[in-house]
Amino acid sequence: MAPGWRGFRCRPCSAAGSAVPTRWSTIRTSASTTCCPPTVSCSSRAASPRLPRWRNSEPALYHLDSADPDRLAIRTLAEEIARTLRGRAANPRWIQGMMRHGYRGAAELAASVDTLFAFAATTDAVRPAHFDLLFDAYVEDAEVWDFLSQDNPAAARHILARMSEALDRGLWHPRRNSTAEDLRRLREIVA
Known part of the structure; x- marks a missing residue:
């Protein structure tokens, strides 16, 4: 060994x-x-x-960033999740790039929510603000939501279902009181 x-x-x-x-x-x-x-x-x-x-x-869970072998970066899992959300999943430029990919881009947005949910369910590294970021970027943004519901309705339903499940399981405590009602209303519309 x-x-x-x-x-x-x-x-x-x-x-x-x-x-x-x-x-x-x-x-x-x-x-x-x-x-x-x-x-x-x-x-x-x-x-x-x-x-x-x-x-x-x-x-303690750590993430080793070895993208540049000369400058290895070790971060806690919570830091890496927050960094990835800000830099990729909730980044308007990245979202616009996914929107150019149509159906598959919408599936990638749904996969981002799915991954965040999985980390929230299995670790203590996800804060409620992380779900709020994705909710604001995917559901509250009218342009992104229209894209999701038109190009890939299954991905839109999946995003709503995962966010609703995060609420139900206590993994997400949104900062707005109307979030649960908004999710319920949208789930009825896209159903």
Whole structure:
């Protein structure tokens, strides 16, 4: 096992316990780190530290930005989510670019909401303001909403459903009191 990688196993292999041979405990490739032998398909392709049993707290989650190998940037997951939302998902220039792609662009907008929802459901890294950003950019903006409902009504319905589910599950507490009613009204219109 390479130094510095002790105790890291992908989630499927850590669930398998000792079934994974120790010589395959860590394989580093240019694209990913995996603990599975080449003949086994590891679905996660991500390494996570094994925590001692006595530790009840959640592990700190970090994102390593290696776009420029000379300047690696390590950020917490919450910082990276906020950065990605401002720079991409809620950025008007990016949204305009997606609108030029028509049906597929609308699907990308829906995928952004889906990804934020997934992070909100599985981590504590998503704040209510993040959902507010996407709600304002996708639903409240008349031009973007018209694009979504005309070019890809399924994506528009999916965005509304995910945002409604985030409200129902307590993952999002919007800053406006009218948000829940707005979502309900729009869901009836696009249904």
